[in-house]
Amino acid sequence: MLKKYIKYLVTASILAATIQVTPTYANPITNGQIDATKEQINDFETKIQQLDNSISLAMEKSRELNEKIVNQQGKIEKTEAEIVKAETALENHKEVYSERLKSIQLKGNQSVITYAELLLSSGSVSDFFNRFTAISQFIESDTELLNGLNQKEQALVEAKEELHNQVNQLKQNQVELAAKQQQIEKDKEQIQKDLADAQGILQTQLAQQAAEQQALIAQQAAEQAQQQSVPQTLVAAQAPSTPTTPTTPATPAPAPATPAPSVSPSPSTPAVVAPNAVSPASANALIANAKQYLGVPYVWGGSTPSGFDCSGFTSYVYRSVGISLPRTSSAQQNVGTRVPLNQLQPGDLVFRGSPAYHVGIYIGGGQYIHAPQTGDVVKIATFKPSMFSTASRVLR
Known part of the structure; x- marks a missing residue:
């Protein structure tokens, strides 16, 4: 009971x-x-x-x-x-x-x-x-x-x-x-x-x-x-009055097998540089200049550090390394060499829409820098290929 x-x-x-x-x-x-x-x-x-x-x-x-x-x-x-x-x-x-x-x-x-x-x-x-x-x-x-x-x-x-x-x-x-x-x-x-x-x-x-x-x-x-x-x-509640029988010790588990000797990796093959690969020095200079304007507000038609729109920002930054781009994102989309979105290199231009309505600069590591929209500022964002249509390589 x-x-x-x-x-x-x-x-x-x-x-x-x-x-x-x-x-x-x-x-x-x-x-x-x-x-x-x-x-x-x-x-x-x-x-x-x-x-x-x-x-x-x-x-x-x-x-x-x-x-x-x-x-x-x-x-x-x-x-x-x-x-x-x-x-x-x-x-x-x-x-x-x-x-x-x-x-x-x-x-x-x-x-x-x-x-x-x-x-x-x-x-x-x-x-x-x-x-x-x-x-x-x-x-x-x-x-x-x-x-x-x-x-x-x-x-x-x-x-x-x-x-x-x-x-x-x-x-x-x-x-x-x-x-x-x-x-x-x-x-x-x-x-x-x-x-x-x-x-x-x-x-x-x-x-x-x-x-x-x-x-x-x-x-x-x-x-x-x-x-x-x-x-x-x-x-x-249910403890018996008689003493419990000692439990038999558990049989020890067998020793783990000796791991197989590791195979030393073969020497890595040198990376093949594409004919139109971006110069690291040019890309580093471009990206360093772009990052100087983090926090600058988005302004319609803006093309100076007092305020940028998306294409105004890219044209201003590229001009700092001696490259002249057209004023609008749709015109910038037709400059340089088209590259696949899965083969981007730092410094490439990335576009949304065809004709483009937005543009940014890929900076490597799955990120890009851009002037997003009104009410926002120049910032670094995660690059999601599915949200972009094309990319162009202008740097050499």
């Missing part, structure tokens, strides 16, 4: 301990759920980088439009100056033409006579034709000159009008570009909010998973402690 009672007590205590340490979560967090949240975060970060790239491209286009507007306005000013010159020349020639007519029509102190009178006053047929030819040539010459000046003035006025139309179109393009950029920034704000929410969910999931693991460890420890206490209780 006592024996059954003790067994009942032990079983009840184990069940009670198990109930106390068992996690109370109705839906335990799985690794699949955590991986799905991480994938969602990666998607949001990718979208943000794409939008950052769109904004940087819009800023670059806006800069080009500004340059065109300034250039066109310069042409307008030059054309306006030419119009003034043409108008002045036209007025001057009109005065000269008028004076010439007067000089032909005037005859001493007599009153002005007409061309017909001048011709009819000729003394002979020969004199008539001479006067007629002279007057005709004179009139024709001045008429052509005046017509030419009029045409030039009209052409300049039309050119000025066309330049104004072009400037107005460029300004309209700027307005549309600014509106597009504002929409991009608005879309980005929503994605950033979604990203923050997803990051919060991930933190909650990780915290819950950690709590579940701790609860499970505590449960297993409690069960083990209870299991160790059960034999001792039963032995104390």
Whole structure:
């Protein structure tokens, strides 16, 4: 009877301990759920980088439009100056033409006579034709000159009008570009909010998973402690009055077998250097320069140490070792020699997207340095080949 009672007590205590340490979560967090949240975060970060790239491209286009507007306005000013010159020349020639007519029509102190009178006053047929030819040539010459000046003035006025139309179109393009950029920034704000929410969910999931693991460890420890206490209780309750028989010593285990002699490794084969391998000195200099800007904030269109975007950072760092890169990540993607993502060397450019919307510099050891996105700073991150599309080797 006592024996059954003790067994009942032990079983009840184990069940009670198990109930106390068992996690109370109705839906335990799985690794699949955590991986799905991480994938969602990666998607949001990718979208943000794409939008950052769109904004940087819009800023670059806006800069080009500004340059065109300034250039066109310069042409307008030059054309306006030419119009003034043409108008002045036209007025001057009109005065000269008028004076010439007067000089032909005037005859001493007599009153002005007409061309017909001048011709009819000729003394002979020969004199008539001479006067007629002279007057005709004179009139024709001045008429052509005046017509030419009029045409030039009209052409300049039309050119000025066309330049104004072009400037107005460029300004309209700027307005549309600014509106597009504002929409991009608005879309980005929503994605950033979604990203923050997803990051919060991930933190909650990780915290819950950690709590579940701790609860499970505590449960297993409690069960083990209870299991160790059960034999001792039963032995104390059921101990026989007669002395126990001495146990036979266990047979010693056989000695371990003598390990086989190790085979000395063969001499290692020297590494084969690829024809386009990066010079370690060049790579070290490039990476050292890049690391100087760790912590510099991301700035749209930034290309100086006061603020970088992704391609502004890579172009600035490469320029420090004497290599000029295009301004945008999509243009940088077409520079140098393409290399497989599993054969990267320090100093290689790594790109996301085709055409690229993001670029960084591989620094070796499975890491790369880059200017990630707005709200972030230049940093070193883990290089995950699956997140990248291409790589280019520019250093030699």
